[in-house]
Amino acid sequence: MRIDVVTLFPDLVNCVAGCGITGRAVERGLLALHCWNPRDYTEDRHRTVDDRPYGGGPGMVMKVEPLRRAVHDARGAAQVPATVVNLSPQGRRLDQAGVRHLASRPRLILIAGRYEGIDERLVELEVDEEWSIGDYILSGGELAAMVVIDACARLLPGALGDEDSAEQDSFTDGLLDCPHYTRPEVIEGLAVPQVLLGGHHGEIERWRRKQALGRTWERRPDLLEKLELSEADERLLEEYRREHAP
Protein backbone atom coordinates (compact mmCIF):
# COMPACT_ATOMS: atom_id res chain seq x y z
CA MET A 1 0.00 0.00 0.00
CA ARG A 2 1.27 3.46 -0.83
CA ILE A 3 0.28 6.53 1.19
CA ASP A 4 1.30 10.04 0.12
CA VAL A 5 0.75 12.94 2.51
CA VAL A 6 0.48 16.58 1.46
CA THR A 7 1.74 18.46 4.49
CA LEU A 8 3.65 21.56 5.59
CA PHE A 9 5.33 19.38 8.26
CA PRO A 10 6.79 16.27 6.60
CA ASP A 11 9.15 15.71 9.57
CA LEU A 12 6.11 15.26 11.82
CA VAL A 13 4.38 12.79 9.50
CA ASN A 14 7.57 10.84 8.78
CA CYS A 15 7.83 9.95 12.48
CA VAL A 16 5.40 7.07 11.85
CA ALA A 17 7.84 5.63 9.31
CA GLY A 18 10.53 5.44 11.96
CA CYS A 19 9.10 3.31 14.71
CA GLY A 20 6.78 0.57 15.82
CA ILE A 21 4.40 -1.36 13.67
CA THR A 22 4.18 1.37 11.05
CA GLY A 23 7.99 1.60 10.93
CA ARG A 24 8.20 -2.18 10.50
CA ALA A 25 5.52 -2.11 7.76
CA VAL A 26 7.65 0.42 5.87
CA GLU A 27 10.80 -1.64 6.50
CA ARG A 28 9.08 -4.77 5.22
CA GLY A 29 7.92 -2.95 2.10
CA LEU A 30 4.25 -3.43 3.06
CA LEU A 31 3.71 0.31 3.24
CA ALA A 32 5.33 3.12 1.23
CA LEU A 33 5.05 6.60 2.70
CA HIS A 34 5.91 9.82 0.84
CA CYS A 35 5.37 13.45 1.88
CA TRP A 36 4.81 16.43 -0.40
CA ASN A 37 5.21 19.95 0.98
CA PRO A 38 2.99 22.64 -0.61
CA ARG A 39 5.67 25.18 0.28
CA ASP A 40 7.89 23.56 -2.35
CA TYR A 41 5.18 24.42 -4.89
CA THR A 42 5.05 28.16 -4.29
CA GLU A 43 6.41 30.65 -6.80
CA ASP A 44 6.75 33.80 -4.74
CA ARG A 45 9.77 34.93 -2.75
CA HIS A 46 7.96 34.39 0.55
CA ARG A 47 6.81 30.89 -0.42
CA THR A 48 3.26 31.81 0.50
CA VAL A 49 0.88 28.91 1.14
CA ASP A 50 -1.90 30.77 2.94
CA ASP A 51 -3.86 33.97 2.64
CA ARG A 52 -6.58 35.91 4.38
CA PRO A 53 -10.15 34.58 4.18
CA TYR A 54 -12.62 36.21 1.79
CA GLY A 55 -15.48 37.56 3.87
CA GLY A 56 -13.07 38.49 6.65
CA GLY A 57 -12.75 36.72 9.99
CA PRO A 58 -9.82 35.40 12.01
CA GLY A 59 -7.00 33.22 10.79
CA MET A 60 -5.75 32.23 7.38
CA VAL A 61 -6.84 29.80 4.67
CA MET A 62 -4.54 27.48 2.67
CA LYS A 63 -4.31 28.56 -0.97
CA VAL A 64 -5.44 26.23 -3.76
CA GLU A 65 -2.45 26.41 -6.12
CA PRO A 66 0.44 25.14 -3.90
CA LEU A 67 -1.81 22.34 -2.62
CA ARG A 68 -3.01 21.46 -6.11
CA ARG A 69 0.50 21.28 -7.54
CA ALA A 70 1.61 19.07 -4.65
CA VAL A 71 -1.38 16.76 -5.18
CA HIS A 72 -0.64 16.67 -8.91
CA ASP A 73 2.97 15.60 -8.33
CA ALA A 74 1.87 13.05 -5.72
CA ARG A 75 -0.58 11.55 -8.21
CA GLY A 76 2.10 11.35 -10.88
CA ALA A 77 4.66 9.71 -8.58
CA ALA A 78 3.09 6.27 -9.04
CA GLN A 79 1.04 4.47 -11.72
CA VAL A 80 -1.66 3.36 -9.30
CA PRO A 81 -4.61 5.80 -9.20
CA ALA A 82 -5.06 7.28 -5.74
CA THR A 83 -7.99 8.04 -3.49
CA VAL A 84 -7.50 11.64 -2.32
CA VAL A 85 -8.61 12.11 1.29
CA ASN A 86 -8.91 15.40 3.15
CA LEU A 87 -8.62 15.12 6.95
CA SER A 88 -10.98 17.66 8.45
CA PRO A 89 -13.52 18.12 11.25
CA GLN A 90 -16.13 18.26 8.45
CA GLY A 91 -15.35 14.72 7.37
CA ARG A 92 -17.11 11.40 8.05
CA ARG A 93 -16.29 10.07 11.54
CA LEU A 94 -13.58 7.43 11.30
CA ASP A 95 -14.28 4.04 12.86
CA GLN A 96 -12.82 0.58 12.24
CA ALA A 97 -15.15 0.01 9.29
CA GLY A 98 -13.85 3.27 7.81
CA VAL A 99 -10.28 2.12 8.43
CA ARG A 100 -11.00 -1.16 6.64
CA HIS A 101 -12.40 0.86 3.72
CA LEU A 102 -9.32 3.12 3.52
CA ALA A 103 -6.86 0.24 4.03
CA SER A 104 -8.48 -1.58 1.10
CA ARG A 105 -7.43 1.22 -1.28
CA PRO A 106 -4.18 0.48 -3.14
CA ARG A 107 -3.17 4.10 -2.75
CA LEU A 108 -4.15 7.09 -0.63
CA ILE A 109 -3.15 10.73 -0.89
CA LEU A 110 -3.89 12.34 2.48
CA ILE A 111 -4.19 16.12 2.68
CA ALA A 112 -3.21 17.61 6.04
CA GLY A 113 -4.56 21.15 6.27
CA ARG A 114 -3.32 23.84 8.62
CA TYR A 115 -4.62 27.24 9.71
CA GLU A 116 -8.43 27.53 9.47
CA GLY A 117 -8.44 24.93 6.74
CA ILE A 118 -8.12 24.73 2.99
CA ASP A 119 -9.81 26.68 0.19
CA GLU A 120 -13.03 24.80 -0.60
CA ARG A 121 -12.20 24.78 -4.32
CA LEU A 122 -9.27 22.43 -3.65
CA VAL A 123 -11.76 20.03 -2.06
CA GLU A 124 -14.04 20.34 -5.10
CA LEU A 125 -11.22 19.95 -7.62
CA GLU A 126 -9.09 17.18 -6.04
CA VAL A 127 -10.68 15.51 -2.99
CA ASP A 128 -12.56 12.19 -3.24
CA GLU A 129 -13.39 11.67 0.46
CA GLU A 130 -13.31 13.75 3.65
CA TRP A 131 -12.66 11.97 6.97
CA SER A 132 -12.51 13.16 10.60
CA ILE A 133 -10.80 11.29 13.44
CA GLY A 134 -13.19 12.82 15.97
CA ASP A 135 -15.23 15.86 16.91
CA TYR A 136 -12.38 18.11 17.97
CA ILE A 137 -10.12 20.69 16.35
CA LEU A 138 -6.40 20.07 15.89
CA SER A 139 -3.74 22.55 14.84
CA GLY A 140 -3.38 20.61 11.60
CA GLY A 141 -4.42 17.49 9.77
CA GLU A 142 -1.05 15.77 10.30
CA LEU A 143 -1.99 13.96 13.52
CA ALA A 144 -5.23 12.84 11.86
CA ALA A 145 -3.23 11.60 8.86
CA MET A 146 -0.89 9.69 11.20
CA VAL A 147 -3.88 8.07 12.88
CA VAL A 148 -5.13 6.89 9.48
CA ILE A 149 -1.65 5.63 8.51
CA ASP A 150 -1.28 3.69 11.77
CA ALA A 151 -4.77 2.18 11.73
CA CYS A 152 -4.42 1.14 8.06
CA ALA A 153 -0.89 -0.25 8.49
CA ARG A 154 -2.11 -2.64 11.20
CA LEU A 155 -4.48 -4.22 8.69
CA LEU A 156 -1.88 -4.86 6.00
CA PRO A 157 -1.11 -8.59 5.67
CA GLY A 158 2.21 -9.29 7.40
CA ALA A 159 2.32 -6.03 9.33
CA LEU A 160 1.52 -7.76 12.61
CA GLY A 161 3.35 -10.88 13.75
CA ASP A 162 1.26 -13.28 15.82
CA GLU A 163 2.82 -11.54 18.80
CA ASP A 164 0.41 -8.69 18.08
CA SER A 165 -3.27 -8.63 18.65
CA ALA A 166 -4.86 -7.25 15.49
CA GLU A 167 -7.11 -10.28 15.22
CA GLN A 168 -8.37 -9.87 18.79
CA ASP A 169 -8.22 -6.05 18.48
CA SER A 170 -11.29 -4.56 20.01
CA PHE A 171 -13.54 -3.05 17.35
CA THR A 172 -12.51 -5.84 14.98
CA ASP A 173 -15.72 -7.69 15.86
CA GLY A 174 -17.44 -4.52 16.98
CA LEU A 175 -16.90 -5.12 20.71
CA LEU A 176 -14.60 -3.45 23.22
CA ASP A 177 -11.58 -5.46 24.28
CA CYS A 178 -11.38 -7.70 27.35
CA PRO A 179 -9.02 -6.72 30.20
CA HIS A 180 -5.37 -7.81 29.88
CA TYR A 181 -2.89 -8.90 32.58
CA THR A 182 0.76 -9.83 32.78
CA ARG A 183 3.32 -10.64 35.51
CA PRO A 184 3.48 -10.29 38.48
CA GLU A 185 0.35 -12.23 39.52
CA VAL A 186 -0.41 -9.88 42.45
CA ILE A 187 0.21 -6.13 42.61
CA GLU A 188 -0.87 -4.11 45.64
CA GLY A 189 -3.13 -6.99 46.61
CA LEU A 190 -4.75 -7.04 43.17
CA ALA A 191 -4.61 -10.54 41.72
CA VAL A 192 -4.95 -11.73 38.13
CA PRO A 193 -8.37 -13.43 37.55
CA GLN A 194 -7.90 -17.11 38.44
CA VAL A 195 -9.31 -18.35 35.13
CA LEU A 196 -6.35 -16.84 33.26
CA LEU A 197 -3.87 -18.81 35.34
CA GLY A 198 -5.53 -22.19 34.87
CA GLY A 199 -4.40 -22.81 31.31
CA HIS A 200 -7.87 -24.06 30.32
CA HIS A 201 -8.07 -22.39 26.88
CA GLY A 202 -11.80 -22.98 26.47
CA GLU A 203 -12.55 -21.36 29.82
CA ILE A 204 -10.14 -18.50 29.08
CA GLU A 205 -11.76 -17.88 25.70
CA ARG A 206 -15.19 -17.90 27.28
CA TRP A 207 -14.12 -15.49 30.05
CA ARG A 208 -12.54 -13.07 27.53
CA ARG A 209 -15.65 -13.06 25.30
CA LYS A 210 -17.87 -12.50 28.31
CA GLN A 211 -15.69 -9.58 29.46
CA ALA A 212 -15.73 -8.04 25.97
CA LEU A 213 -19.53 -8.32 25.79
CA GLY A 214 -20.00 -7.05 29.35
CA ARG A 215 -17.64 -4.10 29.01
CA THR A 216 -19.27 -3.10 25.73
CA TRP A 217 -22.69 -3.28 27.42
CA GLU A 218 -21.45 -1.13 30.35
CA ARG A 219 -19.36 1.44 28.45
CA ARG A 220 -20.60 1.59 24.85
CA PRO A 221 -24.18 0.27 24.61
CA ASP A 222 -24.35 2.12 21.28
CA LEU A 223 -21.91 -0.40 19.81
CA LEU A 224 -24.00 -3.28 21.12
CA GLU A 225 -27.11 -1.89 19.43
CA LYS A 226 -25.42 -2.37 16.06
CA LEU A 227 -24.66 -6.05 16.63
CA GLU A 228 -26.66 -9.22 16.06
CA LEU A 229 -25.43 -11.34 19.02
CA SER A 230 -25.39 -15.11 18.75
CA GLU A 231 -27.37 -17.23 21.22
CA ALA A 232 -24.13 -18.04 23.01
CA ASP A 233 -23.15 -14.36 23.24
CA GLU A 234 -26.59 -13.42 24.54
CA ARG A 235 -26.25 -16.04 27.29
CA LEU A 236 -22.73 -14.84 28.19
CA LEU A 237 -23.90 -11.24 28.40
CA GLU A 238 -26.87 -12.26 30.54
CA GLU A 239 -24.45 -14.03 32.91
CA TYR A 240 -22.25 -10.91 33.04
CA ARG A 241 -25.26 -8.69 33.74
CA ARG A 242 -26.37 -10.94 36.62
CA GLU A 243 -22.86 -10.87 38.11
CA HIS A 244 -22.45 -7.10 37.67
CA ALA A 245 -25.97 -5.78 38.14
CA PRO A 246 -25.54 -2.44 40.01
Ligand SMILES: COc1ccccc1CNc1ccc(C(N)=O)cn1
Ligand atom coordinates in the same frame (compact mmCIF):
# COMPACT_ATOMS: atom_id res chain seq x y z
C1 LIG B 1 -9.35 23.91 11.82
O1 LIG B 1 -8.53 22.91 11.31
C2 LIG B 1 -8.86 22.39 10.09
C3 LIG B 1 -10.00 22.75 9.36
C4 LIG B 1 -10.24 22.14 8.13
C5 LIG B 1 -9.37 21.20 7.64
C6 LIG B 1 -8.25 20.83 8.38
C7 LIG B 1 -7.99 21.43 9.59
C8 LIG B 1 -6.76 21.03 10.36
N1 LIG B 1 -7.18 20.56 11.68
C9 LIG B 1 -7.85 19.39 11.86
C10 LIG B 1 -7.89 18.41 10.89
C11 LIG B 1 -8.63 17.25 11.16
C12 LIG B 1 -9.29 17.12 12.38
C13 LIG B 1 -10.09 15.88 12.68
N2 LIG B 1 -10.95 15.94 13.71
O2 LIG B 1 -9.95 14.86 12.01
C14 LIG B 1 -9.19 18.12 13.30
N3 LIG B 1 -8.47 19.24 13.05
